[in-house]
Amino acid sequence: MFLKSISLFSVLVGASVTVRKTGQGPTGYEVTFRYENVTASSITVAGGLQPFTDSYHATLSGSALYDPHNYQPGWFFANYFGPPKDLPYQMTSMGNGSWVYTTPLPSGTYYYAYLINCLGNTTCDIDSGKYVIDPDEPPFLNVQGDQTQSTFQVPFDPEFQYDPDINLNFDYALPVDEAHRGTVHNVNYTSPGSVHPAQDVHDFVIYLPHGYSNATSKKYPIMYLSHGGGGDGQDWQNLAQASHIVDRLILEEHIEPTVVVMPSFYNIAPEYKQVYGSKHAPAVAPSAPVVRENYMQYLMPFVETTFAVSTSPSERAFAGLSLGGRLTYEMYINATDYFGYFGIFSGATFGGPTSYVNASMIAAKPALREKGIFTSVGLYDFAFDDIRGLEAAFQANAVPFLGRVVPFGYHAWNTWQDCLWFFGRKALWKSLPFEANAVS
């Protein structure tokens, strides 16, 4: 019942990365990377492929740095913080221009790019602009450079990966069978002042569920799903397999067929220009009120006149991670009546307690108590305190909400996949109000 539609496949991705079911420990799966470069003196598989930890060695700012060759159940994929960044994914030269790296990996979505001649050079990371994208497994993107890493998924094998203390099965992000898949598209739209992908043109990614047609009178519920600081609208699809997760939420009947729009909050004006794919200073993020006004003026009207989506607030949701979680909170406070559901993932206010809901805000706007709010944050996530503080403010003010702590969670994509999956399973389009917490 849990995973209706995963077929048993032995080779999952393109020529240069193969995921093979081995039927042996340590994980039951082996991943082989292959790359050709005759002149290179070292090649590292880098990016989102990071060392592992277990919960006994995970902290807010560190982890065990385990090599998955020594995998044991209960290990999870952690954010890696400091130098050296070369551990442990060094490819081996075959002496003829071919480079190979083979490793067991446990269940999860991984993203990567190759770093050439960077061994031992701690400034030569994925942001240095020296990465090479896997030509056989290109990223999902709209314009070259928008995304710099390719993605693959390793299935769960209960024989080798089951741990009684923590569920680390990410198979909900595997593709469903072809007959039930929705489609994913990049869309350009007119947004005066935008500087990317062209002057006065901005873009978003749209997921249309299986069977979608805009030629019928049916109007689909719509969820806006935001990226975070430094990211863009392609992130959710390229790095987190968002369409696979939503396909499965629909197939398993956790949610009705839903359209998902993944917008970009950078580039909406020249002062927020994001230069992708190289070591540039990170763009200045527009403040959440600026993004809200821009989206309400250009994005939402375009989406609602172009696609068969509902215009009923009870069938509109906004969700986002990190700075996108801050943006979701903004929508909750300042676009309260426009949406029915809010998913605040790993980021709440970044303004601390003075920005949390309080009695006078609720007195002025009672609707703040009538929404479908879902908060979620990783146990090892730097947004933990802010989310938990916001939850306490909700509780103190009798605002119903559902909260989740992701037990393996850093401020990272595997946390946000879990946030999306559980937002869909527990909160999205569910009857309101949610049961309020009793105040003890």
Ligand SMILES: *[C@@H]1O[C@H](CO)[C@@H](O)[C@H](O)[C@H]1NC(C)=O
């Ligand atoms: C191959 O390696 C050389 C360094 O020897 C590097 O300059 C070049 O960009 C690499 N090319 C590709 C396609 O990986």
Ligand SMILES: *[C@@H]1O[C@H](CO)[C@@H](O)[C@H](O)[C@H]1NC(C)=O
């Ligand atoms: C290099 O040698 C390996 C191992 O024999 C082989 O698998 C690979 O195809 C060779 N690469 C090229 C480019 O000939």
Ligand SMILES: *[C@@H]1O[C@H](CO)[C@@H](O)[C@H](O)[C@H]1NC(C)=O
């Ligand atoms: C280390 O990498 C940086 C960034 O790519 C580069 O500028 C620098 O020359 C490299 N240093 C060495 C010793 O190769």
Ligand SMILES: *[C@@H]1O[C@H](CO)[C@@H](O)[C@H](O)[C@H]1NC(C)=O
């Ligand atoms: C959006 O516009 C950019 C810049 O003109 C173009 O490169 C890209 O292909 C367009 N994307 C779509 C989906 O039309």
Ligand SMILES: *[C@@H]1O[C@H](CO)[C@@H](O)[C@H](O)[C@H]1NC(C)=O
């Ligand atoms: C209908 O859907 C397609 C994408 O599937 C889109 O290009 C088109 O603009 C939509 N809207 C209308 C009114 O045709």
Ligand SMILES: *[C@@H]1O[C@H](CO)[C@@H](O)[C@H](O)[C@H]1NC(C)=O
């Ligand atoms: C909501 O709007 C007010 C007034 O523009 C602004 O001060 C505040 O920062 C906005 N966001 C939140 C979360 O209160």
Ligand SMILES: *[C@@H]1O[C@H](CO)[C@@H](O)[C@H](O)[C@H]1NC(C)=O
């Ligand atoms: C409640 O929040 C509003 C808006 O942020 C703020 O102006 C007001 O001072 C707060 N009231 C209390 C009692 O903290």
